[in-house]
Amino acid sequence: MLPHEPNAPGNLHLASPPARKPVRTVAVTGGKGGVGKTSVAVNLALCLAESGHDTLLLDTDLGLANVDVLLGLSPKFTLADVVSGRCSIEETILTGPKGLMVVPAASGKRHMTELSAAEHVGLIRAFSELERPLDTMIIDTAAGLGDSVLTFSQAAHDVLVVVCNEPASITDAYALIKVLSRERGVSRVHVLANMVRSSGEGRELFDKLSRVTDKFLQVNLNFIGAIPFDEWMRRAIQRQQAVVQAYPASAASMAFRALAQRIDKWSAPMVPRGDVEFFVERMLPGTGAAA
Numbered sequence: 001m002l003p004h005e006p007n008a009p010g011n012l013h014l015a016s017p018p019a020r021k022p023v024r025t026v027a028v029t030g031g032k033g034g035v036g037k038t039s040v041a042v043n044l045a046l047c048l049a050e051s052g053h054d055t056l057l058l059d060t061d062l063g064l065a066n067v068d069v070l071l072g073l074s075p076k077f078t079l080a081d082v083v084s085g086r087c088s089i090e091e092t093i094l095t096g097p098k099g100l101m102v103v104p105a106a107s108g109k110r111h112m113t114e115l116s117a118a119e120h121v122g123l124i125r126a127f128s129e130l131e132r133p134l135d136t137m138i139i140d141t142a143a144g145l146g147d148s149v150l151t152f153s154q155a156a157h158d159v160l161v162v163v164c165n166e167p168a169s170i171t172d173a174y175a176l177i178k179v180l181s182r183e184r185g186v187s188r189v190h191v192l193a194n195m196v197r198s199s200g201e202g203r204e205l206f207d208k209l210s211r212v213t214d215k216f217l218q219v220n221l222n223f224i225g226a227i228p229f230d231e232w233m234r235r236a237i238q239r240q241q242a243v244v245q246a247y248p249a250s251a252a253s254m255a256f257r258a259l260a261q262r263i264d265k266w267s268a269p270m271v272p273r274g275d276v277e278f279f280v281e282r283m284l285p286g287t288g289a290a291a
């Protein structure tokens, strides 16, 4: 393993990684803010961790509720420190409940896609140095159609779009799916309805969205389920805990566990190198490091 050299500009050579099992990467996104992206990412990641998956939650959302705040964790370093060489990626990883690994969002305004080429190299290196076993990486993206959202969604194996029953949520989700499919080559999107108030509401929301995508876009939309509106979600946040942790018997917790079980059944990702570093390389086609 190479020594830690986070900012070695120009050196794009990546040593062949040792054979590892493929890491599934899932981007949780939504188009609109406030639909529950972060809540979904955190609870899904925890359920996967609970069922024995080595799971890493990468927070790239600088929105109101950061993952570390939701889980009551105190980050010492963030990805910004990795790329500037202040620490290794290992040092950014916080251990949450159920052994969940959490990489906190960089504070300030810097997004992943604003990094320089040298910083990209440092990041790829840092990921390649990660020696822990990893099955799944969940990425909590920012809201909107910003470059970082599109790049992370494009780079992940699977994109999970969270919608709720508000007209703006549906139109923003449509706008996001449109850009992802037309400009970023994303051909399959999973839709999760959040904060539903009846059993049929999730499917109705999905049907509303898929009627338009079927008509105008070349994208395969998959309804992956619904999470009920649940007051225990807010109470859990007040305790700085995820709902699956604080109130495991709540309706939302049961729905999150069912969602994780569905994801668990997905077939293994087809990645050429079976390494988490592949995820970073897919994000950075311009570095010449793409597989």
Ligand SMILES: Nc1ncnc2c1ncn2[C@@H]1O[C@H](COP(=O)(O)OP(=O)(O)OP(=O)(O)O)[C@@H](O)[C@H]1O
Residues within 6 Å of the ligand: 030, 032, 033, 034, 035, 036, 037, 038, 039, 040, 061, 063, 064, 065, 142, 143, 194, 195, 196, 227, 228, 229, 230, 231, 233, 234, 237, 252
């Ligand atoms: N199923 C639910 N039932 C009740 N409240 C929910 C549910 N899902 C999320 N919420 C609440 O909605 C609010 C917004 O959730 P969250 O921060 O996860 O959204 P977000 O899409 O990540 O927002 P942002 O884009 O600002 O980061 C939080 O107060 C959260 O507790």
